[in-house]
Amino acid sequence: MSIRLDRGAVFEPSELGRRRDDLATALRELRRASGLTGDRLAARSGISQSKISKIETGKVLPSAVDVERILRALNASPDMIEEITSLTRLANTQFQDWRSTLRRGLRHRQRELAAIEADSTELRYFLPTMITGLLHTPEYARASLAGNPGDLTQAIAKRLERQAVLYDRSKSFTFVLTEAAVRWPLCPADVMAVQLGRLASLAVLPNIRLGVIPVAQPHLPEGPLSTFTVYDSRLATAEVFAGAIIMRDPRDIAYHRELFSLFVSYARFGDEAIALLTQWAEEFRHGS
Incomplete structure (x- = not known):
């Protein structure tokens, strides 16, 4: 590969x-x-x-x-x-394969992510396929890790502990999710409705910009190939099925920042995003 x-x-x-x-x-x-x-x-x-x-x-x-x-x-x-x-x-590029991560234990991966988040001020997340761990409800977190071996209790607890960083007003977060990521039925419909409600509630925090790209948006850019995160101007990570790519080269970071800005330009933020999330949550509740 x-x-x-x-x-x-x-x-x-x-x-x-x-x-x-x-x-x-x-x-x-x-x-x-x-x-x-x-x-x-x-x-x-x-x-x-x-x-x-x-x-x-x-x-x-x-x-x-x-x-x-x-x-x-x-x-x-x-x-x-x-x-x-x-x-x-x-x-300056590292590949962290998923099998090694599993061998070390998912709780260690959560600690690594927490350390990167603690050292960062501006965090940008592009999420084309699933909701990221910082935004999970406990039920969604459990479902997202369910296919992995071993006792996942500690990994879930560490993931939820990480979410405290969202309330640190010295940091700014921008999350851009596609409609496909938001509506992917990872959990039962009632659990999905609660998860979307959490997204809507986080969208009102002053240090969080949460945008969604609806599929009905005309003239969307090229297809989103992978989830990626940019931490300040020092680090970018991209996820593939086999693991995660960690990039420190300024050109790769600049490229992902530009790509992120492109997707931001197609996203709905603020009241528009909250209205879409509320609508989709209601559709889950009523089985639409």
Whole structure:
């Protein structure tokens, strides 16, 4: 299975997350070939010598900006710049396969998500197929995890605990859901009606923008391929059946922010969103 991060890049999951050492080696060899010491490179690039050393030994993963400064200081050729920039992108992309997540336990996954949310200020969620965990009722959360092995009690409890972050007014959340995600009948109709009621109630919080894209909307953009989340301008994640792709390269983050803005432009927010959610909840209640 190949993974497309944007229109110009297709990566194999086996490549993702293993390129850190390759990048460290490439930068170290390039510095040596230039005849510069670590101290000289640090002075030229404006990066501390200790950080240069940690980058070259793989202890620190350099950002795209770090690599650009190092390549400029080394007077790297255009071909070398292209090669190492591509390697940097791979090194800053990780594939977290679902089987490994299950082996570690879903409660640990909930703790990881809580840590990312705690460190973020602006959070953007595009949800084309299902409602995300931060918005779940307990019954919907239980149904969403029901197909996974083991005792799910702790995972459900941790997921519900995470929801406290929604009431932190220092953070802003934007959720964009398609009508398909909202109306996907994961639970019995009465439970779905309660879940949609929760969405409508959260939509009135001042730090939350919750929008829905109805299928009746004319001229919708290209089909939504996957769920993705953007945390500030530092991290983007995308979900596929086999796992999650974690992206730290600024180009990938910028691409997903632009894509999110596109879907936002087609979404209904505020009173319009609440009216649609209320209508759909009533349809679940009355079996329409």
